[in-house]
Amino acid sequence: MRPTHPSRNTVFGLLSTLVLAACAVSEPGQRQNDAPFDPYESSNRNVHSFNLAVDRVFFRPASKGYTNLIPDPIEDSFNSFSANLSEPGDAANFLLQGDFKQAGISLGRFLMNSTIGFAGLANPASDFGIPETDTDFGETLAVWGFSEGAYIELPFFGPSTQRDSVGVFVDFFTNPLTFAPARPIENVGFYANVLERLSDRGRYSDTVDSILYQSADSYAVARLIYLQNRRFELEGDSSDSYVDPYADPFSDPYEDPYAQ
Amino acid sequence: MPSNFLFRRNFLMSAAVFAGVAALPMPVLALSEAQARSLIDQLVADINRVIASGKSENAMIRDFEKIFIKYADVPIMARYALGSDARGATSEQMRAFTAAFTGYISRKYGKRFREFIGASIEVKSARKIKSGYEIRSTANLRGEAPFEVTFLVSDKSGKLKFFNMFIEGVNMLLTERTEIGAMLDRRKGNINELTADLKRAG
Numbered sequence: 001m002r003p004t005h006p007s008r009n010t011v012f013g014l015l016s017t018l019v020l021a022a023c024a025v026s027e028p029g030q031r032q033n034d035a036p037f038d039p040y041e042s043s044n045r046n047v048h049s050f051n052l053a054v055d056r057v058f059f060r061p062a063s064k065g066y067t068n069l070i071p072d073p074i075e076d077s078f079n080s081f082s083a084n085l086s087e088p089g090d091a092a093n094f095l096l097q098g099d100f101k102q103a104g105i106s107l108g109r110f111l112m113n114s115t116i117g118f119a120g121l122a123n124p125a126s127d128f129g130i131p132e133t134d135t136d137f138g139e140t141l142a143v144w145g146f147s148e149g150a151y152i153e154l155p156f157f158g159p160s161t162q163r164d165s166v167g168v169f170v171d172f173f174t175n176p177l178t179f180a181p182a183r184p185i186e187n188v189g190f191y192a193n194v195l196e197r198l199s200d201r202g203r204y205s206d207t208v209d210s211i212l213y214q215s216a217d218s219y220a221v222a223r224l225i226y227l228q229n230r231r232f233e234l235e236g237d238s239s240d241s242y243v244d245p246y247a248d249p250f251s252d253p254y255e256d257p258y259a260q
Numbered sequence: 261m262p263s264n265f266l267f268r269r270n271f272l273m274s275a276a277v278f279a280g281v282a283a284l285p286m287p288v289l290a291l292s293e294a295q296a297r298s299l300i301d302q303l304v305a306d307i308n309r310v311i312a313s314g315k316s317e318n319a320m321i322r323d324f325e326k327i328f329i330k331y332a333d334v335p336i337m338a339r340y341a342l343g344s345d346a347r348g349a350t351s352e353q354m355r356a357f358t359a360a361f362t363g364y365i366s367r368k369y370g371k372r373f374r375e376f377i378g379a380s381i382e383v384k385s386a387r388k389i390k391s392g393y394e395i396r397s398t399a400n401l402r403g404e405a406p407f408e409v410t411f412l413v414s415d416k417s418g419k420l421k422f423f424n425m426f427i428e429g430v431n432m433l434l435t436e437r438t439e440i441g442a443m444l445d446r447r448k449g450n451i452n453e454l455t456a457d458l459k460r461a462g
Contacts, residue, residue: 132405207372214461217442224438225430232429244391245340245423245433246416 036223038151047153048219052212054156059201060209066195067202075199077121082192083132084113084120089175093135097143102133137174138167142234151223159226292420296393296413297386299420303331303411304381304397311376321370325362333414333421334362341436345444345451353451360458365436367462378402381409392416392423 038044067075087110094103109125109132117124126132141163142148149162157168173179177189201208215221310323328334338361339346339354346354379401386395392414400406410426424433440454443461447453 204375207375210368210371215439215442216446217438220438220442221435224435228430228434229428232426245336246391246414 036151036227037148038223040150040152044151044153045219047155048222050155051153051158052218055201055212059198060205063198063201064205066198067205078192078195079199080113080117080123081120082189082196083123084110084117085177085189085192086134087113088177089171090133090135093137093140093171096137096140097135102135105130105133136164136167137170138164139234141167148231151227153219153223159222161227161230164230292415293386293388293393295420297383297395299331299413300386300395300397300411300422301383303327303422304383306331308380311373311379314377317371317374320373321367324370324373325366328366329362331422333417333423334358336417336423337361337365337433337436340433341440342444342451343437343441345449349451353455357451357455357458360455361440364458364462371462376401395422 070078087106091103091106091110094100094106109130112125113120113123146163152160152162152165154160154165154168160168175189178187178193179190211221211225212218306327310320310327313320315323335358338358341361342349342357349357376399379399381397381399383395383397386393389412392412395411395413397409397411398406399409407428411422412424413420413422415421424431426432440458443457444451444454447457
């Protein structure tokens with residue numbers, strides 16, 4: 001993340017506004033998995049309808065075409081290429097999180113894959129047993145102690161939270177590989193990322209379809225899955241958060257089900 | 261000396277009793293944990309076998325239904341997924357709902373098996389938690405980063421069965437409660453209509 005853009009000051013101005021906005025909505029004291037904190041639900045649902053339309057008309061058919069057209073090994077290479085371009089940003093975020101070891105690993109992977117890995121089209125670092133670990137500015141904010149904030153569904157990006165929206169925004173505009181307005185050809189990271197998203201949408205088409213189009217309430221299911229998975233990524237799982245269906249106030253189980 | 265003799269005898273007896281008391285819970289606990297782990301080992305072996313069989317989707321779904329009934333505590337899972345409305349349901353309604361739920365889960369998750377062809381699941385660790393046992397496993401997919409699958413196991417049904425699973429932190433039961441809650445809302449809380457819908461869903 002080098003300060004290459006004249007727009008950097010503007011970006012940070014906007015960032016602080018967003019962070020302040022994120023702080024303006026206070027979270028309920030007890031965070032419950034059953035009840036997501038979603039004060040903007042009605043506008044989020046409008047965005048969700050918009051995203052569904054975009055997916056149906058453009059993203060889904062494009063991803064199917066892409067996955068069917070491009071042979072698997074080449075698609076894998078493009079995905080490695082895109083992942084490799086995200087390593088410098090990961091390294092910068094790990095540094096901001098104070099995780100020097102992971103920052104070094106990300107940077108090492110980038111150097112290795114960019115050279116002997118044919119500009120990142122191959123992934124020798126993983127073949128040598130240096131696993132890829134992703135991070136983002138949303139995680140950095142979490143490490144810094146910002147709370148998750150309200151649930152937000154972003155146009156095109158999909159499920160997010162106030163904290164992660166700030167993260168997406170900052171990651172995008174501070175990374176010279178994804179945002180170079182003066183020299184559009186250098187936005188290679190952005191194009192690579194679009195291809196990677198197409199690939200994911202195409203390869204897991206049935207699973208994504210089952211959530212988006214076969215659910216009785218795709219908005220609520222996508223929200224639940226996103227929040228749980230994101231918390232798992234950031235905090236890891238702990239038995240404290242397990243719901244115990246045997247102790248559920250709604251199901252008083254073992255008098256009845258087995259005495260039928 | 262009698263007192264000495266008694267003392268020794270007492271000491272030995274209490275030592276034996278104490279040792280017995282202290283020793284007893286440990287093997288029992290360890291045994292159940294090992295049992296919970298071996299239940300998931302068997303479950304995973306069965307699932308890996310179905311994935312590797314290369315059968316048609318419908319055949320895989322039928323196999324998965326058998327596995328689900330054999331290893332899962334289906335009644336408690338169905339009850340939890342139905343949520344508070346389970347309280348007002350008659351036992352007849354619960355029986356019909358549980359049967360529809362079994363088929364729905366088998367179809368919904370059985371279909372996903374195709375994406376797991378070439379994958380394998382490996383049990384990593386087991387530990388005691390408040391509601392039973394937590395068994396962690398890792399799924400390795402071709403060309404993808406491995407992901408974590410956690411099973412929760414309990415013997416509260418009278419048999420050792422799993423009652424929930426988490427895929428990368430996503431709680432299956434909670435997800436199904438959300439889905440089924442939405443289906444029930446669509447039918448304005450009518451459990452019989454929900455059950456009819458569920459027979460076609462998944």
